[in-house]
Amino acid sequence: xxxxxxxxxxxxxxGLYGIMALGMSLIWGVMNIVNVAHGALIMLGAYLTxxxxxxxxxxxxxxxxLTIASLFxxxxxxxxxxxNLVVRAQLFLTLLITFGVEVVMINVARLLWSSDLRQVxxxxxxxxxxxxxxxxxxVRLWVFATTLVLSLVFLVVLEHTRLGRAIRATSEExxxxxxxxxxxxxxxxxxxxxxxxxxxxxxxxxxMLFPITPVMGGSLTLKSFVVAVLGGLGTMLGAxxxxxxxxxxxxxxxxxxxxxxxxxxSFGLLVLILILRPTGILGRKT
Amino acid sequence: xxxxxxxxxxxxxxxxxxxxxxxGLLSPFMVQFVINLFMLAILAESWNIIGGFAGxxxxxxxxxxxxxxxxxxxxxxxxxxxxxxxxAAAAVVPMLFAALVGLPILRLKGHYFAIATLxxxxxxxxxxxxxxxxxxxxxxxxxxxxxxALFFYLMLAILVAVTLVNAWLAHSRFGYGLxxxxxxxxxxxxxxxxxxxxxxxxxxxxxxxxxxxGGVFAYWITFIDPDAVFRVIVTIQMIIMAVxxxxxxxxxxxxxxxxxxxxxxxxxxxxxxxxxxxxxLIVILVVLFMPKGLLEVVKAGRGxxxxxxxxxxxxxx
Numbered sequence: 001x002x003x004x005x006x007x008x009x010x011x012x013x014x015g016l017y018g019i020m021a022l023g024m025s026l027i028w029g030v031m032n033i034v035n036v037a038h039g040a041l042i043m044l045g046a047y048l049t050x051x052x053x054x055x056x057x058x059x060x061x062x063x064x065x066l067t068i069a070s071l072f073x074x075x076x077x078x079x080x081x082x083x084n085l086v087v088r089a090q091l092f093l094t095l096l097i098t099f100g101v102e103v104v105m106i107n108v109a110r111l112l113w114s115s116d117l118r119q120v121x122x123x124x125x126x127x128x129x130x131x132x133x134x135x136x137x138x139v140r141l142w143v144f145a146t147t148l149v150l151s152l153v154f155l156v157v158l159e160h161t162r163l164g165r166a167i168r169a170t171s172e173e174x175x176x177x178x179x180x181x182x183x184x185x186x187x188x189x190x191x192x193x194x195x196x197x198x199x200x201x202x203x204x205x206x207x208m209l210f211p212i213t214p215v216m217g218g219s220l221t222l223k224s225f226v227v228a229v230l231g232g233l234g235t236m237l238g239a240x241x242x243x244x245x246x247x248x249x250x251x252x253x254x255x256x257x258x259x260x261x262x263x264x265x266s267f268g269l270l271v272l273i274l275i276l277r278p279t280g281i282l283g284r285k286t
Numbered sequence: 287x288x289x290x291x292x293x294x295x296x297x298x299x300x301x302x303x304x305x306x307x308x309x310g311l312l313s314p315f316m317v318q319f320v321i322n323l324f325m326l327a328i329l330a331e332s333w334n335i336i337g338g339f340a341g342x343x344x345x346x347x348x349x350x351x352x353x354x355x356x357x358x359x360x361x362x363x364x365x366x367x368x369x370x371x372x373x374a375a376a377a378v379v380p381m382l383f384a385a386l387v388g389l390p391i392l393r394l395k396g397h398y399f400a401i402a403t404l405x406x407x408x409x410x411x412x413x414x415x416x417x418x419x420x421x422x423x424x425x426x427x428x429x430x431x432x433x434x435a436l437f438f439y440l441m442l443a444i445l446v447a448v449t450l451v452n453a454w455l456a457h458s459r460f461g462y463g464l465x466x467x468x469x470x471x472x473x474x475x476x477x478x479x480x481x482x483x484x485x486x487x488x489x490x491x492x493x494x495x496x497x498x499x500g501g502v503f504a505y506w507i508t509f510i511d512p513d514a515v516f517r518v519i520v521t522i523q524m525i526i527m528a529v530x531x532x533x534x535x536x537x538x539x540x541x542x543x544x545x546x547x548x549x550x551x552x553x554x555x556x557x558x559x560x561x562x563x564x565x566x567l568i569v570i571l572v573v574l575f576m577p578k579g580l581l582e583v584v585k586a587g588r589g590x591x592x593x594x595x596x597x598x599x600x601x602x603x
Contacts, residue, residue: 034397086573089601091396092343093573096529099345100569103522107563174603185603218518222408225401264412267405271390274398 006255012140014247015147018240021227023198029234030171030191036098038224039217040105041196045203046212053120060120067204068197075196080189109214120207143205226266309435317434323547324441330527330539331448332495338533340488341468346403349410350380352515354497355504359426373501380497381490388489411516425511437506448495452536526569532579
């Protein structure tokens with residue numbers, strides 16, 4: 001029974017990793033930017049949710065659309081007026097500039113909101129229900145359901161709308177996309193906005209399960225990266241599957257080895273996947 | 287050209303003599319500042335070997351710094367080694383470690399390499415947190431040595447050594463090999479450069495310098511814990527100082543360290559978060575306006591604004 005419990009815990013957490021990685025994978029796949037500030041965007045989403053809960057008493061699930069919209073606008077502006085200026089430079093420079101963005105965001109957060117641990121704790125935070133011998137926290141289940149809905153909406157947008165086609169076309173061939181009249185700078189900004197929105201959603205949900213601080217993003221960036229690689233870069237479904245795999249791996253190692261090596265585990269998984277299957281679980285051979 | 291050949295070394299030696307007299311002349315506060323400045327300059331120059339010359343942007347060199355700090359700390363407090371022996375070990379252990387992890391991860395390229403090095407540093411921190419011999423989360427307390435001059439000269443000596451290594455790279459077969467790898471690794475391999483060996487050696491040298499500096503740092507600061515010596519911000523500082531001054535050049539990282547450490551120091555007397563915020567802003571501005579470093583812009587003289595404007599336009603979409 002313990003085995004099943006561990007399995008469920010892992011899957012429920014894995015959904016969150018999934019949407020984090022979805023945002024990272026999108027930005028990486030379309031613009032070839034590894035967004036080191038991804039964790040900082042998650043942090044921003046978490047704090048927005050926290051403040052709306054703390055100041056206005058807004059339920060985190062209710063405020064989620066607001067968080068998502070704010071992060072979309074923020075991401076759009078960041079890409080449109082900053083990152084678009086270097087997007088075609090060598091990898092090192094785009095990596096470095098998002099590194100700079102991350103440092104700025106973290107320290108602005110430290111100055112504004114201090115480094116205290118905070119948590120979004122609605123009244124139902126501790127409620128569980130039991131199935132046989134299994135205990136399932138309601139919050140985790142709802143968080144998981146929300147991540148699934150968001151992923152689904154996102155996949156539909158990307159696969160079946162005009163906007164999604166424009167994004168995929170830009171991703172495949174920048175010049176050809178421009179020739180067909182796609183406003184490339186705008187599409188890049190929308191893409192980054194969508195990635196940021198997913199990160200923000202993940203942050204808002206994360207704050208209900210774990211304490212938040214300005215520096216929470218560092219290890220989440222690493223995890224998002226690992227999951228994106230794990231599932232297969234550029235495959236959106238792969239990011240979700242990768243998220244579930246990481247959630248399971250963490251849940252099992254935490255139960256059987258102790259909870260002290262969370263980053264070492266994601267890093268170990270990364271090295272393993274790079275050696276064994278460089279294209280990722282669902283990736284295609286190029 | 288002939289004049290410049292001997293002018294530079296003479297100026298350098300004269301400057302060294304002046305600097306060497308400094309601990310007696312400066313206030314204790316200034317001596318501490320200069321020690322810190324030397325340390326950052328060493329780290330920037332050591333990063334430059336792998337990140338600047340070989341073009342492998344390591345985002346985890348703080349792992350070697352921390353490993354050196356802990357090697358020294360453990361050998362002095364638990365094994366009773368002398369400082370000199372412990373410092374030698376603080377260079378050798380990270381060097382071997384760098385060669386060992388370098389063999390697999392230097393096969394990765396671009397983003398994968400960057401994140402893998404980040405992962406190495408994070409993993410090191412977690413391991414140190416969980417092992418008995420390092421004092422785990424509580425850290426290690428070192429014997430107190432109240433002789434700032436000792437640290438001043440140690441850091442200065444290492445700085446001279448690492449600068450000489452960089453100068454040698456700029457004019458040697460080995461250095462040209464690294465630059466060839468940076469410019470086009472496949473072409474370098476086709477020309478007969480043993481790329482794996484070159485990259486691994488560069489990584490190991492880089493690690494050795496970061497390690498011994500960590501060792502001196504540990505003894506200077508007298509207390510180390512995982513969060514103090516494996517801080518990601520230290521890696522960021524190495525990178526931006528090198529890139530700010532001009533990565534892949536000899537003088538660039540020195541210049542970057544001098545400018546940025548000074549401003550950073552001024553700001554951290556106000557608030558640490560403010561100093562880090564400044565670091566982040568500098569990264570963004572440097573990437574936008576002078577990705578090839580301050581040296582390129584300064585060399586342009588009156589045309590420097592034009593150079594910056596061109597840099598800004600060059601890679602936009």
